[in-house]
Amino acid sequence: MIKKYTFGNPLKTGAVVLEISPSEGSPAGFEINAKEKELKTGLSKDAYVYGLGETIRGINKRGWIYRSNNADEPHHEEGKNSLYASHNFFILDDGKNCRGYFVDHPGFVEFDIGYSDKDLFTIRFEDFDADFYEIEGNEPKEIVRAFRELIGKSYMPPIWAFGYGQSRWGYKTADDIREVNNRYKELGIPLDMIYMDIDYMQDFKDFTVNPKRFPDFENFVKEMKDDGIRLIPIIDAGVKIEKGYDIYEEGVAQNYFCKKEDGTNLVAAVWPGKVHFPDFLNTKAREWFGDKYKTLTDVGIEGFWNDMNEPAIFYTEDHLKEVFEGIHEMENKELDIWGFFQFRGLIEGIANNPEDYRRFFHDFDGVKVRHDKVHNLYGFYMTRAAGEAFPRIAPDKKILMFSRASYIGMHRYGGVWTGDNMSWWSHLLLNIKQMPSLNMAGFIYSGADTGGFGCDCTEDLMMRWIEFSMFTPLFRNHAALGTREQELYQFKDSESFRNLVELRYALIPYIYREFTKAVENNSMYFRPLFFDYRNDDRCREIEDQLLVGDSIMIAPVYEQNKTGRYVYLPEDMKMLRMRSYNDYDEEVVTAGDHYIKAELNEVLVFIRPGQKLPLTKPARHVDDLNLDELTFIS
Numbered sequence: 001m002i003k004k005y006t007f008g009n010p011l012k013t014g015a016v017v018l019e020i021s022p023s024e025g026s027p028a029g030f031e032i033n034a035k036e037k038e039l040k041t042g043l044s045k046d047a048y049v050y051g052l053g054e055t056i057r058g059i060n061k062r063g064w065i066y067r068s069n070n071a072d073e074p075h076h077e078e079g080k081n082s083l084y085a086s087h088n089f090f091i092l093d094d095g096k097n098c099r100g101y102f103v104d105h106p107g108f109v110e111f112d113i114g115y116s117d118k119d120l121f122t123i124r125f126e127d128f129d130a131d132f133y134e135i136e137g138n139e140p141k142e143i144v145r146a147f148r149e150l151i152g153k154s155y156m157p158p159i160w161a162f163g164y165g166q167s168r169w170g171y172k173t174a175d176d177i178r179e180v181n182n183r184y185k186e187l188g189i190p191l192d193m194i195y196m197d198i199d200y201m202q203d204f205k206d207f208t209v210n211p212k213r214f215p216d217f218e219n220f221v222k223e224m225k226d227d228g229i230r231l232i233p234i235i236d237a238g239v240k241i242e243k244g245y246d247i248y249e250e251g252v253a254q255n256y257f258c259k260k261e262d263g264t265n266l267v268a269a270v271w272p273g274k275v276h277f278p279d280f281l282n283t284k285a286r287e288w289f290g291d292k293y294k295t296l297t298d299v300g301i302e303g304f305w306n307d308m309n310e311p312a313i314f315y316t317e318d319h320l321k322e323v324f325e326g327i328h329e330m331e332n333k334e335l336d337i338w339g340f341f342q343f344r345g346l347i348e349g350i351a352n353n354p355e356d357y358r359r360f361f362h363d364f365d366g367v368k369v370r371h372d373k374v375h376n377l378y379g380f381y382m383t384r385a386a387g388e389a390f391p392r393i394a395p396d397k398k399i400l401m402f403s404r405a406s407y408i409g410m411h412r413y414g415g416v417w418t419g420d421n422m423s424w425w426s427h428l429l430l431n432i433k434q435m436p437s438l439n440m441a442g443f444i445y446s447g448a449d450t451g452g453f454g455c456d457c458t459e460d461l462m463m464r465w466i467e468f469s470m471f472t473p474l475f476r477n478h479a480a481l482g483t484r485e486q487e488l489y490q491f492k493d494s495e496s497f498r499n500l501v502e503l504r505y506a507l508i509p510y511i512y513r514e515f516t517k518a519v520e521n522n523s524m525y526f527r528p529l530f531f532d533y534r535n536d537d538r539c540r541e542i543e544d545q546l547l548v549g550d551s552i553m554i555a556p557v558y559e560q561n562k563t564g565r566y567v568y569l570p571e572d573m574k575m576l577r578m579r580s581y582n583d584y585d586e587e588v589v590t591a592g593d594h595y596i597k598a599e600l601n602e603v604l605v606f607i608r609p610g611q612k613l614p615l616t617k618p619a620r621h622v623d624d625l626n627l628d629e630l631t632f633i634s
């Protein structure tokens with residue numbers, strides 16, 4: 001049962017697909033204060049809060065303040081309030097009664113969940129215009145299902161996208177990419193995708209390929225595909241300002257870029273230097289930009305990742321001018337402490353400055369809207385542009401698509417990766433905790449940069465991370481420019497890495513089946529234990545073990561120098577300690593707490609009673625797997 005309450009005059013965000021007529025009165029539990037632009041409810045001692053999709057901290061969101069304000073934020077730390085996404089869906093659950101809520105509002109929203117007052121949950125708005133949905137159900141899984149019916153079916157990628165992908169910001173030439181493929185091949189480690197980061201482009205211009213670095217790109221795409229590798233290029237939100245560059249020229253001529261108050265196109269800067277931002281909220285501009293992916297699909301490309309679409313802004317021309325003026329004013333003065341703070345603030349406030357998001361406007365199909373009012377839709381609509389275009393431009397192919405920024409609704413067009421994490425053990429744990437919340441919001445095709453993006457990855461961290469990521473639908477090793485190289489062939493124990501990636505491939509029949517079920521049935525592929533074991537209070541506080549599909553539970557090791565961990569079993573299960581698809585120990589473990597050994601190269605998989613785990617024989621590529629010849633462990 002879903003009720004909708006409308007406050008003010010909300011814009012249609014495109015998040016929901018079901019029409020629900022507005023109810024009168026107040027939503028259950030929440031007190032509305034229109035003057036203060038806030039909603040409030042009490043948090044009882046037993047209340048847990050699940051949801052909010054891609055955020056920092058735990059599966060239970062209680063005890064922090066989260067802000068929906070899509071941010072180019074590479075510091076995924078406890079003290080932050082926003083990451084790249086705004087997923088305003090949550091469930092309040094006291095173990096007996098639960099209720100779901102979705103705040104459909106495209107601008108800034110704050111979820112103060114027992115932060116200002118430990119017993120209060122306050123939702124604050126900048127603009128009190130929202131559709132507020134209340135979803136009843138007997139248990140979280142039922143609420144999630146109803147919510148997902150409301151927002152429409154999740155994106156279904158091609159099956160090869162469940163293979164392993166290698167990425168690094170720094171591959172510059174066709175030979176760099178050939179080398180990655182060759183080294184994986186030499187070691188016999190399965191690989192399906194190599195990602196192309198910004199350096200494949202000519203001067204970072206979208207939909208161009210640098211002809212010196214990639215002579216005869218079409219043939220190169222074919223050469224790699226013939227060897228079982230799909231190339232996945234990045235597409236950035238900003239379009240380089242350059243005379244003669246067709247996308248720039250067309251965008252200007254047809255008014256497809258975001259404009260300032262005075263009607264001129266906003267000039268911002270990202271990788272290419274100065275750029276304009278396509279107005280993805282405008283249907284015509286969206287169609288135009290979507291059709292541009294054809295440049296690459298026509299030469300055989302079958303997948304993309306959309307980036308910098310919060311949008312990230314290094315600076316705007318206008319703000320930079322103000323910064324320089326400020327600095328000149330200070331130039332020959334002695335800076336006292338306050339002067340120094342002011343100076344530092346000027347410099348540190350250059351990128352992603354809140355003021356810059358108020359400098360430009362969208363033509364939201366006839367309605368002029370200032371960007372900050374609809375900020376959280378930008379990445380969604382960029383990905384929508386691509387998702388809507390694919391059936392037009394590549395009707396015979398299923399195209400892989402995932403994005404960095406997102407809002408609920410984008411889950412129909414693509415998946416997400418969780419952005420610029422670090423090679424930290426704490427970020428492996430964060431990855432584990434983020435997955436169920438992302439699934440609640442409809443983002444099933446998701447995963448993190450395995451091994452961590454920023455900082456230097458160690459061999460043991462990579463191995464433990466692979467042991468978790470082998471269960472995430474999106475399974476990609478990616479790292480930042482300047483960090484230690486972390487392709488699996490860079491490390492010593494390549495045999496264990498091969499065994500582990502092969503195990504992922506052996507599990508693909510299971511992963512794909514359970515993923516498809518989650519999409520078709522509007523259910524969750526990753527679930528916290530308490531979503532299934534409602535009568536077991538111990539499960540409420542377990543956030544480092546997950547249910548994956550209907551048949552298994554996993555308990556990843558996420559601490560350095562550990563050769564085991566405590567695991568809680570809500571019931572007796574068959575435990576597999578797996579080193580590879582055909583080398584594992586089996587043991588029945590009884591319900592309760594156990595310390596379980598898991599050496600660095602061992603993955604713990606627990607089969608739930610009455611369930612079977614299918615495995616196939618691994619292959620170098622998903623296309624070569626035999627999905628019908630399965631062995632079952634039960």
Ligand code: GLC
Pocket residue numbers: 168169197198234307308404419420478479480
């Ligand atoms: C952003 C992306 C990252 C990418 C980099 C260069 O930081 O999040 O994945 O490697 O840009 O394109």
